[in-house]
Amino acid sequence: MAEKKLTVLQMLPALEGGGVERGTLEVAEALAGRGHRSLVISAGGRMVQQLEAEGSEHFCWPVDRKTPWTLRLIWPLRRFLKEQGVDILHFRSRVPGWVAYLAWRGMDRHSRPRLISTVHGLHSVSAYSAVMTKGERVIAVSKTVQRYILENYPSTPPERINLVYRGVDPAAFPYGYKPADEWLTNWYKEFPQLRGKKVLPLAGRITRLKGHHDFIDLIQMLIEDGMPVHGLIVGGKDPRRLAYAEELQEKISSLGLQGDITFTGNRSDIRDVYAVSDLVLSLSTKPESFGRSVLEALSMGVPVVGYDHGGVGEILKALFVEGLTPLSDIDQLKNRVKKLLNSRCCVEKNKVFLHASMIEKTLAIYAECSR
Missing domain, CATH: 3.40.50.2000 (Glycogen Phosphorylase B;)
Structure with a gap:
């Protein structure tokens, strides 16, 4: 059976640089490369050009502002999700998370996208941070994050939490690399x-x-x-x-x-x-x-x-x-x-935290949710 082509929207505050941003671009590139439609909403930044060059569509919304005003975006986002036919709504930070969650919650449960969150950081424990556990699937980027969720947000069903390590591409950081x-x-x-x-x-x-x-x-x-x-x-x-x-x-x-x-x-x-x-x-x-x-x-x-x-x-x-x-x-x-x-220590090759594994597991979650 042919793979179902999805429209996936990722949301994060901005695309200036950092681990959250790189993870977003990596997943976006993989989606576009496999024929899916990859959308990203952020307040913009220097990485937008790379994102678009790799086949994704970027929409510049002020989802980086920690003010009540940002919640005005709930209703436009709800319209956007319907108009764009979004299958997967994936948020990666708290401010865009609240906009995404509240927009999604107000939609018809039979036709709305599937909701996924990724917990990238060990945020201060609060009702504000709790939105990161509201996804139908919650991705934890390490066992440390997985424990943080279970200990601080015990109402989150353990079966909803998916451990997906961040990873490095061995081609980007080759073992034994020497500069020119x-x-x-x-x-x-x-x-x-x-x-x-x-x-x-x-x-x-x-x-x-x-x-x-x-x-x-x-x-x-x-x-x-x-x-x-x-x-x-x-x-x-x-x-x-x-x-x-x-x-x-x-x-x-x-x-x-x-x-x-x-x-x-x-x-x-x-x-x-x-x-x-x-x-x-x-x-x-x-x-x-x-x-x-x-x-x-x-x-x-x-x-x-x-x-x-x-x-x-x-x-x-x-x-x-x-x-x-x-x-x-x-x-x-x-x-x-x-x-x-003072010693000749040897670092073993990384076979655990791999970029390819992170991509496969994330896209597998998207596919499972969309069935």
């Missing part, structure tokens, strides 16, 4: 201070929860122990938290580490950055729902040391248990990093 000579030449022109050093990046947006203070303390301790290391803070400054970035720079200056820690800003070449790194750090002080940057580095065979909690701990337990270290214990963190830098 031209890239290396340009890299060392830009950052000559890295020559002859053990390079340790901490990747992610510069926000307080990412553990930058622990990272700075780690670099200081390693240097005091005679280790030839250089720390990289890889990621853009959050416009709403510029004072935090200044706080980090002041701390680095006060410790005399200006020549030992470099802010690289956002990098579109993160794969190459990982490839020239000796060890990647993940030091979020709050548990993360998944930990894509950890998985990307491990998929390339680059060792990672991360705090043993949340999705990061989950990934390390599966792929590189040697990289686990207790939360916020700086001495143990230092000892773990030193041990790995």
